Amino acid sequence: MQNVQPALSSPSSGVVITGGASGIGLASARALAAVGRAVAIWDLDRRRAQDAAAAIAEEFDGVRTLGLGVNVRSPQAIADAAGETRQGLSSIGGIVHCAGIVDTGSLEGVTLESWADGMDVHLRPIVLLLQVFLDDLKRQPGSAVVATASINATLGNGINPVYSAAKGGVLSLVRSLADRLARDGIRINSVSPGQIETPMTRPAIEALAPGFFERRILLQRIGAAEEVGRVVRFLLSDEASYITAAEIVVNGGNISSQR
Numbered sequence: 309m310q311n312v313q314p315a316l317s318s319p320s321s322g323v324v325i326t327g328g329a330s331g332i333g334l335a336s337a338r339a340l341a342a343v344g345r346a347v348a349i350w351d352l353d354r355r356r357a358q359d360a361a362a363a364i365a366e367e368f369d370g371v372r373t374l375g376l377g378v379n380v381r382s383p384q385a386i387a388d389a390a391g392e393t394r395q396g397l398s399s400i401g402g403i404v405h406c407a408g409i410v411d412t413g414s415l416e417g418v419t420l421e422s423w424a425d426g427m428d429v430h431l432r433p434i435v436l437l438l439q440v441f442l443d444d445l446k447r448q449p450g451s452a453v454v455a456t457a458s459i460n461a462t463l464g465n466g467i468n469p470v471y472s473a474a475k476g477g478v479l480s481l482v483r484s485l486a487d488r489l490a491r492d493g494i495r496i497n498s499v500s501p502g503q504i505e506t507p508m509t510r511p512a513i514e515a516l517a518p519g520f521f522e523r524r525i526l527l528q529r530i531g532a533a534e535e536v537g538r539v540v541r542f543l544l545s546d547e548a549s550y551i552t553a554a555e556i557v558v559n560g561g562n563i564s565s566q567r
Contacts, residue, residue: 315546319450321401322346322372323544324393324441326380326433329356331506332456333406335537337364337373343541345402346372348393352379352407372397380407380433381425390440401448402544403437405455410508411470418469426470431477438485446492452544453489453496455482459559461500475500479555486553495552497543502559504531526561 323340327333328349337347341364349364351357354377361375374396378389393400409429411422434455438445445451460468461475482498489496503521505513513521513530522528536558542548543556 315549316541317343317345318546319401319448320345321399321448321451322348322393322397323402323404324348324350324400324437325404325406326350326378326437327407327456328404329353329360329375331406331508332501332504332533332536332540333404334360335533336404336406336454336540337537338367339534339537339541340402340544341368341371341373343545344368344371345544346374346397346399348374348376348397348400350376350378350380350389350393350407353377380405380436381428383436386433386436387440394444399448400441400444401451403441403445403453404540404544405434405437405453407433408456408508409471411468414467415469423470426474427477430471430474431481434478434481434485438489442492445494449493450546450549451494452548453485453494454540454543455496455498457482457498457500457555459500459502459557459562463562463564482555483553490552495543495548497548497551497554497556499536499539499543500555500557500559501536502531502557502562504533504536504558506533524562524564525559526563529560531558531560 325333325337328337329351349357349361357375361373365373379385457478458475460472486496
């Protein structure tokens with residue numbers, strides 16, 4: 309018979325979280341640290357990454373943390389940070405890609421630069437991260453990856469076509485990479501949040517009339533980043549040992565796009 313004991317803290321290997329100094333990235337880092345997993349917080353803002361790492365180390369006494377300033381648009385920056393991360397953590401068996409930006413100019417606002425920027429932040433780093441950390445992941449039993457997508461990948465949103473396209477690409481890329489990574493025993497899944505209160509979404513939530521988003525959500529409330537972070541923790545754990553190439557939607561029952 310299979311073991312049915314709780315396994316959220318297994319494996320015990322370290323995890324790299326991009327965009328880890330705020331929002332869903334920070335919530336994921338805290339959730340992982342809560343079960344004893346070491347976390348490397350990568351963020352564009354080095355000071356915020358270091359502050360977040362220090363706060364997590366204080367909150368969860370004894371958990372190893374590392375905060376690095378990393379621009380995930382840059383392949384060289386990712387390679388350099390990977391080297392620093394190996395020195396700071398005893399092992400690396402998980403990756404969470406949460407770094408993100410959002411465009412708000414609709415079709416008329418799309419430029420060659422904004423299109424490339426969206427892909428370079430949301431989509432391309434998944435491949436780059438796996439290339440630099442593949443050997444690390446292969447060495448650790450139970451290694452897994454989570455990429456943040458969005459309900460906009462399937463519902464669509466006319467306000468942010470670059471963001472929506474990039475997140476749609478995340479879903480396809482995850483399925484492709486799952487086929488490749490399975491031969492090495494590595495799982496990869498995506499999480500598609502709905503309306504979650506984060507620093508990136510808060511301006512839109514505050515600018516619109518009360519209840520604008522909630523009326524489209526079956527649970528009738530905006531979600532918390534920690535509600536996504538706990539799902540990320542599950543997917544990186546042995547609790548999810550037979551889940552790969554999947555999209556987990558965390559949206560409170562969102563039934564339509566925003567118009």
